[in-house]
Amino acid sequence: MTADQVKGKGFKGALSYNLAKVAKGVAEVLASTFSRDDNAQAILKEVNLVRMQRPNLAKYFYHTSLNFPVHEDLKNEQMKAIAGDYLTAMGFGDNQHIIFRHYDADHPHLHILVNRIGYDGSLVSDSNDYKRSEQALRQMEKQYGLTEVISSKEAKERAMTKSELEMMKRTDEPSAKLKLQVLVGEVIESKHDLNIQTFIGRLEAKGVNVMFNQASTGFVSGISYGYEGLQFKGAHLGNAYKWQAIKTGTGYEQERDRTAIHEANVRTIALRAERTAAGEDSKRTAGKRTKQANGKRTNAGHSQNGAASIPEGTGELQKQLEQRSGAQLAQIAGSGHDGNQPGLSDPKDRNSRKGYQQSAEQGRQQVGNPSLPHSDLISDLLGVNDPGSGMAPVELTQNRRWKKKKKRGLSH
Template sequence: MTADQVKGKRFRGALRYNLAKVEKGVAEILDTNFSGIGENIIMKEVAMIKALRPNLQKYFYHTSLNFPPKENLSNERMKSIAKDYLSELGFNQHQFIVFRHRDADHPHIHILVNRIGFDGKVVSDSQDYARSEKVIRDLEKKYNLTPVTSSRQAVERAMTKNEMEMMKRTDTLSVKLKLQTIIGNAQKQSHSVPDFIQALEARGINILFNQAQTGFVSGISYGFEGLIFKGSALGNGFKWTQLKGGLDYEQERDHATICETNTRTRSILSDNGLRQSAGDGAIHQTVASNMPKRTTASAQRTPGEDDTSISNFASGQRQSSQKFGRTESACEEPSQRHFELSEVAKEAGILVGGIIRGLLSPVDTDNYEDMATINEFKKKKKRKIRR
């Protein structure tokens, strides 16, 4: 079972949507505590309770509980599940109405509930999605329903509706599904980062690591059949934070290998260009005449995952920087690069005090990743000078 939640301030719109389904004969009302089922009656009663908290904007939930197609559930069983769901989330003394829809290939119900209780108390919406997921996992056990893998445990991102429709039309696997299969097999067969890279490139997959100048890797993306997928678009098991745990990875040792892989990938994708695709779940954008363009992240972004844009991915040029009047190679050893930067910075009078000197020193490599501390120091120094 899955739950889709929407918080809002337009109770009437959600009510009309569901009542229209009832009028068309594709939905029915399973349960409610309103005195009537007409739109005007319900909205008058909602307004009475809303007056207890006039300043609360998002005062209602519109939630759909979705069951697998093979679940054979009676109205009474669905009604019981809905009431337990509301009770577990704290909606014990609140206005609600439950609709069962029959216009899809899977059983599902829609629940409209007022967050403001009859006593004027409001159910908190803090961590509501996480709390909802816990409740539906418990309800699956209680009612012996087909279990659904939670979003935290899911290794592979499920196919979208557009992907499934495309597979039906073309009778071929989607690019994303192919990628998930190939990468999954490569993970099982690889022990080190070079092994993993070699296994994927041998199968036509180009990898781009989100690698900082320090060598630190924060994310990964995959290029396959003209499309680019962030690790998070494929599922938790394909993100760098998960991958590196199953590989023999050392940042300093594997820095050059990863950097060379990035250079190869950018060159290949720049030569081939990228095509636009609908419904594959990829990060994609047409690249005309090999000119780089920006792209936006996919719908559900995972914190800390690769934010690499199409321009970085498609560019055939090696990364360079004009900082301090010099050009830096992306594959230059981190220790040497930081040593040179620190020397230039010292000459410019930027480094003050032993702490900052230590952060930029090539001796203490553990601090290379934490450039935020240096930047914060610079900001504070500028503020002091202005004062």
């Protein structure tokens, strides 16, 4: 018989789960301390009345499932008696509880829901509850003539955890822990000429590295096993794999075997360092590949953006520059003034206009100077060699004509 214990903050979830099983006909209530055992709201109301005595206690709920072997044929009265004895042994004899029997699995099992808070406000301690539970189960197995289960202390091997079993189902392969138990177990059972040196050598030949917890004095207090990059303490594999069992089975002597143990530790440390370095190299290589891939994507993006923003060929560039130059010149012609530039249509400023044209001509010659790199291209783009210079004659507006006539009248 085994027991799974859960401590929680509330009755509601587990109670609803079990009552739903009852409603489906795959469970029934064997015993209860509540006035009604078929209504969740009524049960929770009674629980809360007792809980009011300890409002600050978070985990007041205790849920245990008792599981029996498949071949155990137990009547309801037997299971009810076993559940009652278990509650008493755990200190819940006078606490609110409800007991369900389930029929939806291949083995008989019970679910017991308990309020840790007593009717008088006392609280049942959960200290060492797993240990006390195992002791109660072993005692009841003998009392009721049930199949006796080996206790965790007596078990040579630790059972697989739920997560390990799920992983084995997904991968369809035994876990590293199970493989280690088999490999180390084979060496332990081959007791012929088994000493520390042969024990270490046979394990290393199977790909298992050993690490001893050895003090500077040579005293050894523990052992761990490494396989497929994972390290397990002897206690994680089971009692048969602990140092105390290995020490007895190999006839260990501290002074005689300290060198062999030290050398085994050195090899294990070197192997770990090698694996760590290999892992770091792998990470760096992966990082370089990622950077290279990102760089290629970035360069591709730049080339695409560049192709979209830079005109194709010098013809397009020339066209854009001519359009901008023409627009600027037209603006100058329309305004008649540009900063310190004299008005081009003012007859009184003919000398200034002449000087401006000479300066412009010199500027054109400088721009078109063959000594400058790519001068021909620049001249063609800017149009400085065009005899007409691309400038349209400035037309007088009505306002300017009026000003001109007014000036002439004043001069006369």
